Amino acid sequence: MGRPMTDIILHPTKASLADWRAIHHGASARLDASMKPAIEASATAIDRILARGEPIYGINTGFGKLAGVRIADSDLAQLQRNIVLSHAAGVGEPMPAQIVRLMMALKLNSLGQGASGVRSQTIALMEAMLAKRLYPLIPAQGSVGASGDLAPLSHMACAMIGVGEIITDGGVKPAAAALAEAGLKPLELAPKEGLALLNGTQFSTAYALAGLFEAERLYKSALVTGALSTEAAKGSDTPFDPRIHALRGHRGQIETAEALRMLMSNSAIRASHLAGDERVQDPYCLRCQPQVMGAVLDMLRQAAVTLEIEARGVSDNPLIFADTDEALSGGNFHAEPVAFAADMIAIAVCEIGSIAERRIAMLVDPALSGLPAFLTPRPGLNSGFMIPQVTAAALVSENKQRAYPASVDSIPTSANQEDHVSMAAHGARRLLGMAANVDEIIAIELLAAAQGCDFHAPLTSSPILERVRARIRKDAPTLEDDPHFRPLMQASAAIVRAGDVIRAANVVLPGVAT
Structure with a gap:
C-alpha cells in the first residue's frame, strides 16, 4: 500500500x-x-x-x-x-x-x-x-x-x-x-x-474522484501520444493554430491546441514537409484533436467542480442543527450529482480511448499514414501492429458499452419508500476499469507512434517528444521483425500507468484543477 x-x-x-x-x-x-x-x-x-x-x-x-x-x-x-x-x-x-x-x-x-x-x-x-x-x-x-x-x-x-x-x-x-x-x-x-x-455519498464520491484523477492522467498522456502520432504520420500542426480555436471560444479546446503546438514545437519531422506536401487535410483523429480532447477537458473540469462541492458537503440524514435543536429530514443522501459527474467522466474516458484507437488504425494503414503497412519493415513476412490495433479496438468497444449513463437508471427499493435512486455507486465504480482499458490503448499508441517516427530517421521530432521516445525505447526497442508483443505492451502500459509519459515530456499540460 x-x-x-x-x-x-x-x-x-x-x-x-x-x-x-x-x-x-x-x-x-x-x-x-x-x-x-x-x-x-x-x-x-x-x-x-x-x-x-x-x-x-x-x-x-x-x-x-x-x-x-x-x-x-x-x-x-x-x-x-x-x-x-x-x-x-x-x-x-x-x-x-x-x-x-x-x-x-x-x-x-x-x-x-x-x-x-x-x-x-x-x-x-x-x-x-x-x-x-x-x-x-x-x-x-x-x-x-x-x-x-x-x-x-x-x-x-x-x-x-x-x-x-x-x-x-x-x-x-x-x-x-x-x-x-x-x-x-x-x-x-x-x-x-x-x-x-x-x-x-462517500463511497460513490471516492470512486468518482479516483476516476477523475485517472481520467486527467489519461487526458495528458493521450495529448502526448497524439502529438507523437501526428509526427509519425507527418501530419500538420496548422489545425492547432490559435486563431482557429479563438473563433470558437471553448477554453478546453484553446488550451489543448496550445499544448499540441508546444509538444510539436521545433520538430525536424514537421519542418521536412512544411512545403510541397500534396495532402490538404489530415484525418479527423489528427486534425480534430483540439476539438475532441478539448471537449474532454471541459467535461472533466465540470465533473471536478461537482465532485469538489460534494466532497465538502454533508450528505447525512437527518441533519442536526445545534443552534435551534432541530433534526431535519431531507434527501442530501441522494447521489444524483455524483452520478451525473461519473457519467461525464465515463464518456470522457471512453472518448480519449476512442480517438487514440483511431490514430493507431491510421498509423497501420499505409494509405492514410504513408508508412509501411502495419508499421513493419517487411509486411507479409511480419504482421507488425496488426493485432495490437485489434486489441485497442476491442477495448474501445468494451468501454462504449460501459459508458452507458448509469444515472438514467433507477429501481425502487425499501418497499417503494426509496422509489428513485441515482445508481451513482456502480456509475463511479466502473471508471477505474474503463481507465485501465484506456491505459492499454494509449500504451499501444505509444509503441506505434514511436515506431512510426523511427521510419523518418535521421529526422527527429521535437525535443519534448524525443524525450518521450527515449523513455519508451528504454523498455521497448524498435521492431525489425515480429516480437512477442505482450511483454512490449505490458512495458508500455506500465509507463503510461506510472505517469512516465507525462513526466518524460516534462512540460506543463492542461489539467482539471478547479
Missing part, C-alpha cells in the same frame, strides 16, 4: 481537489481542530432533542419503510448497532485500500461539519484508523446511490465497532483483533451515530 505522506488537515468547507488527490495517493487525513466545538455541539443537541420525546427519524424510530415504528429509549443504542450490522450486506470483490482511505476521509470531512450528531470519540477513532492505516474490508457492490451508500459504509462502520475485517499492513485481520493490536477500542455507538456513519 506504500507509506503515507504528510497528513492532510481537512477543514470541511475548504477541502480541495488537491487534498483528495493527496489522500488517494497515500496521505492520511485528520480534521482541523477548529471543528471540534461544532462536533461537540451537534452531539449534545441529540440529547436535548431526545429529551423532548418527539419521534426523530433514525434516532428513536425505525429506518426506511419502518420509520413509523417508535423505539423505546432503552433500545436506542441497540438500534444503532442493529442498523450497522443489518445494512452490512455488500457483495463482490473488496474495495482497493486507497479508495477505502479516500472514502473514510470524505466521511470524516462530512461528519466534521457538526451536522450529524456524532461524538468527538467517533471522529477520533476514524482519525486513528487512518493514521494507523487500518482500512475496513468493504465489498464493493450493493449500493444504489440513494439513502446513501448504505451497504459499503455499513461495512466501514462494522469495522469501527469491532465486527468484520480490516486491511492492515500485515494483511487482512478480524476487526476486533486489528483494533486491539493498534491499541484502539471498538466504538460503542450512541444515538444517531450508526445512521450518521452509513448514510452519505
Whole structure:
C-alpha cells in the first residue's frame, strides 16, 4: 500500500481537489481542530432533542419503510448497532485500500461539519484508523446511490465497532483483533451515530474522484501520444493554430491546441514537409484533436467542480442543527450529482480511448499514414501492429458499452419508500476499469507512434517528444521483425500507468484543477 505522506488537515468547507488527490495517493487525513466545538455541539443537541420525546427519524424510530415504528429509549443504542450490522450486506470483490482511505476521509470531512450528531470519540477513532492505516474490508457492490451508500459504509462502520475485517499492513485481520493490536477500542455507538456513519455519498464520491484523477492522467498522456502520432504520420500542426480555436471560444479546446503546438514545437519531422506536401487535410483523429480532447477537458473540469462541492458537503440524514435543536429530514443522501459527474467522466474516458484507437488504425494503414503497412519493415513476412490495433479496438468497444449513463437508471427499493435512486455507486465504480482499458490503448499508441517516427530517421521530432521516445525505447526497442508483443505492451502500459509519459515530456499540460 506504500507509506503515507504528510497528513492532510481537512477543514470541511475548504477541502480541495488537491487534498483528495493527496489522500488517494497515500496521505492520511485528520480534521482541523477548529471543528471540534461544532462536533461537540451537534452531539449534545441529540440529547436535548431526545429529551423532548418527539419521534426523530433514525434516532428513536425505525429506518426506511419502518420509520413509523417508535423505539423505546432503552433500545436506542441497540438500534444503532442493529442498523450497522443489518445494512452490512455488500457483495463482490473488496474495495482497493486507497479508495477505502479516500472514502473514510470524505466521511470524516462530512461528519466534521457538526451536522450529524456524532461524538468527538467517533471522529477520533476514524482519525486513528487512518493514521494507523487500518482500512475496513468493504465489498464493493450493493449500493444504489440513494439513502446513501448504505451497504459499503455499513461495512466501514462494522469495522469501527469491532465486527468484520480490516486491511492492515500485515494483511487482512478480524476487526476486533486489528483494533486491539493498534491499541484502539471498538466504538460503542450512541444515538444517531450508526445512521450518521452509513448514510452519505462517500463511497460513490471516492470512486468518482479516483476516476477523475485517472481520467486527467489519461487526458495528458493521450495529448502526448497524439502529438507523437501526428509526427509519425507527418501530419500538420496548422489545425492547432490559435486563431482557429479563438473563433470558437471553448477554453478546453484553446488550451489543448496550445499544448499540441508546444509538444510539436521545433520538430525536424514537421519542418521536412512544411512545403510541397500534396495532402490538404489530415484525418479527423489528427486534425480534430483540439476539438475532441478539448471537449474532454471541459467535461472533466465540470465533473471536478461537482465532485469538489460534494466532497465538502454533508450528505447525512437527518441533519442536526445545534443552534435551534432541530433534526431535519431531507434527501442530501441522494447521489444524483455524483452520478451525473461519473457519467461525464465515463464518456470522457471512453472518448480519449476512442480517438487514440483511431490514430493507431491510421498509423497501420499505409494509405492514410504513408508508412509501411502495419508499421513493419517487411509486411507479409511480419504482421507488425496488426493485432495490437485489434486489441485497442476491442477495448474501445468494451468501454462504449460501459459508458452507458448509469444515472438514467433507477429501481425502487425499501418497499417503494426509496422509489428513485441515482445508481451513482456502480456509475463511479466502473471508471477505474474503463481507465485501465484506456491505459492499454494509449500504451499501444505509444509503441506505434514511436515506431512510426523511427521510419523518418535521421529526422527527429521535437525535443519534448524525443524525450518521450527515449523513455519508451528504454523498455521497448524498435521492431525489425515480429516480437512477442505482450511483454512490449505490458512495458508500455506500465509507463503510461506510472505517469512516465507525462513526466518524460516534462512540460506543463492542461489539467482539471478547479
